[in-house]
Amino acid sequence: MKPNKHKASHSAEREFGGALGATCIPVFLPLTVLYLLSVCRSPAASVLQWPPPLPPATHLWDPWAAVLIAGWIALQSFLYLLPIGKVSEGLVLRDGSRLKYPINGFHALSITAVLLIICILLGMPLGHLFELILPLAICAIGVSYLLSMYLYIRSFWAHQHALSLGGNTGNPLYDFFMGRELNPRIGNFDLKYFCELRPGLIGWVVINLGMLMKEVELRDSPSLAMLLINGFQLLYVTDALWNEEAVLTTMDIVHDGFGFMLAFGDLAWVPFTYSLQAMFLVVHPQSLSTLGAVGIVLLNGIGYYIFRRSNSQKNQFRRDPKHKSVAHLETIATATGKRLLVSGWWGFVRHPNYLGDLLMALAWSLPCGISHILPYFYVIYFTILLIHREARDEKQCRAKYGVAWDTYCRRVPYRIIPYVY
Numbered sequence: 132m133k134p135n136k137h138k139a140s141h142s143a144e145r146e147f148g149g150a151l152g153a154t155c156i157p158v159f160l161p162l163t164v165l166y167l168l169s170v171c172r173s174p175a176a177s178v179l180q181w182p183p184p185l186p187p188a189t190h191l192w193d194p195w196a197a198v199l200i201a202g203w204i205a206l207q208s209f210l211y212l213l214p215i216g217k218v219s220e221g222l223v224l225r226d227g228s229r230l231k232y233p234i235n236g237f238h239a240l241s242i243t244a245v246l247l248i249i250c251i252l253l254g255m256p257l258g259h260l261f262e263l264i265l266p267l268a269i270c271a272i273g274v275s276y277l278l279s280m281y282l283y284i285r286s287f288w289a290h291q292h293a294l295s296l297g298g299n300t301g302n303p304l305y306d307f308f309m310g311r312e313l314n315p316r317i318g319n320f321d322l323k324y325f326c327e328l329r330p331g332l333i334g335w336v337v338i339n340l341g342m343l344m345k346e347v348e349l350r351d352s353p354s355l356a357m358l359l360i361n362g363f364q365l366l367y368v369t370d371a372l373w374n375e376e377a378v379l380t381t382m383d384i385v386h387d388g389f390g391f392m393l394a395f396g397d398l399a400w401v402p403f404t405y406s407l408q409a410m411f412l413v414v415h416p417q418s419l420s421t422l423g424a425v426g427i428v429l430l431n432g433i434g435y436y437i438f439r440r441s442n443s444q445k446n447q448f449r450r451d452p453k454h455k456s457v458a459h460l461e462t463i464a465t466a467t468g469k470r471l472l473v474s475g476w477w478g479f480v481r482h483p484n485y486l487g488d489l490l491m492a493l494a495w496s497l498p499c500g501i502s503h504i505l506p507y508f509y510v511i512y513f514t515i516l517l518i519h520r521e522a523r524d525e526k527q528c529r530a531k532y533g534v535a536w537d538t539y540c541r542r543v544p545y546r547i548i549p550y551v552y
């Protein structure tokens with residue numbers, strides 16, 4: 132079959148530093164993952180160490196890592212395809228159609244947990260993930276490159292209306308990075324939706340568990356700090372999969388194409404950098420007072436409460452504005468027919484869900500103490516990501532809602548942190 136001739140949207144505004152950013156980021160970010168993992172396992176764990184603690188080449192490759200990554204993706208694909216749970220429709224696409232998505236992520240997590248428990252009881256050395264972490268990361272990075280190349284090539288056979296508006300500029304490197312096709316599918320298997328929530332997110336908590344088991348191997352029992360980090364992050368991942376349907380309305384699914392940025396972010400960045408705190412604790416044990424632990428649990432609880440309540444309020448409002456939990460909230464009309472909330476959580480700041488997420492991010496780093504900056508990498512990166520994401524969302528909302536958005540911004544002047552930002 133001949134590839135389709137597409138009209139490139141040369142006028143689309145370029146994000147992430149345009150073509151230069153799209154050329155540098157796919158080189159820089161994978162190296163950052165390997166650098167952070169190497170530093171994290173070194174005794175000094177200092178990001179300022181020079182020369183950096185680079186591992187010998189023999190530590191970078193292990194055929195077992197390739198087998199594990201392939202097996203993991205195969206297992207998660209199998210669980211995704213299981214005919215359990217409900218099927219939901221996504222938002223209306225440009226051609227007026229709506230795609231169907233399986234909502235069985237929580238089932239996948241539960242079945243994975245049972246399989247892991249069985250494997251551990253049978254004596255599988257999960258703590259060995261600690262030794263295998265660099266080869267695993269290299270394989271995951273390799274998979275994200277291969278997947279992005281496949282996505283880029285196949286996009287030339289997609290219909291014009293199936294392409295994302297931002298990733299179809301005609302510049303190959305930029306389009307490879309941003310992703311040309313919006314919802315690439317093999318049959319009913321939606322590649323972007325699968326990658327967003329399954330292999331990387333569930334892989335993240337499995338790596339955390341591996342670090343906990345390594346701690347048990349080394350010191351006979353897990354530390355309080357390790358238990359807190361495992362517990363907090365498991366709650367976050369479970370919440371994401373329990374509320375899987377809500378992902379169908381996020382920017383990533385609705386607006387962004389599926390290219391290197393999301394493929395690498397989902398498959399390599401999330402599992403291998405979001406688990407840095409647990410990995411740090413294996414080599415750098417911390418003692419945590421009960422009072423400190425209570426304070427951190429409280430911080431995570433407050434963050435989670437804000438994150439969940441605000442996300443649920445918006446999702447409920449978008450699904451059914453007349454529902455009794457949201458019908459009383461004050462709103463403003465927009466020319467599109469959709470309304471914007473100006474009271475409740477969304478009248479507090481314009482992104483209350485980001486605020487909650489940031490408080491949780493801080494609670495995930497604090498159990499690692501304050502002697503090193505490395506465990507705070509997630510908070511720092513996440514703050515930058517959310518500020519950038521907020522600006523992207525703001526631009527899209529202003530284009531969508533025009534003056535109504537300006538009225539909303541006047542009514543709710545702060546973006547994420549009241550009276551600060």
Ligand SMILES: NC(=O)C1=CN([C@@H]2O[C@H](COP(=O)(O)OP(=O)(O)OC[C@H]3O[C@@H](n4cnc5c(N)ncnc54)[C@H](OP(=O)(O)O)[C@@H]3O)[C@@H](O)[C@H]2O)C=CC1
Binds near residue numbers: 380381448449527
């Ligand atoms: N852990 C991680 O690495 C990451 C986590 N996240 C989390 O993912 C979650 C989703 O975030 P994200 O996808 O960025 O976007 P949001 O869930 O914040 O959604 C933004 C959209 O909500 C709608 N909206 C905005 N203001 C209002 C209002 N006042 N009333 C009604 N609707 C409104 C608009 O869409 P419309 O009007 O079209 O419905 C807007 O485009 C967040 O909790 C975030 O913290 C995000 C990125 C990374």
Ligand SMILES: CC(C)=CCC[C@@H](C)[C@H]1CC=C2C3=C(CC[C@@]21C)[C@@]1(C)CC[C@H](O)C(C)(C)[C@@H]1CC3
Binds near residue numbers: 395401
């Ligand atoms: C540095 C780099 C390559 C960044 C790419 C960004 C991605 C890592 C993130 C973009 C949006 C994400 C979301 C989640 C994970 C990180 C990425 C993929 C998310 C699945 C985490 C769990 C949440 O509950 C969520 C479902 C709301 C969230 C959705 C967005």
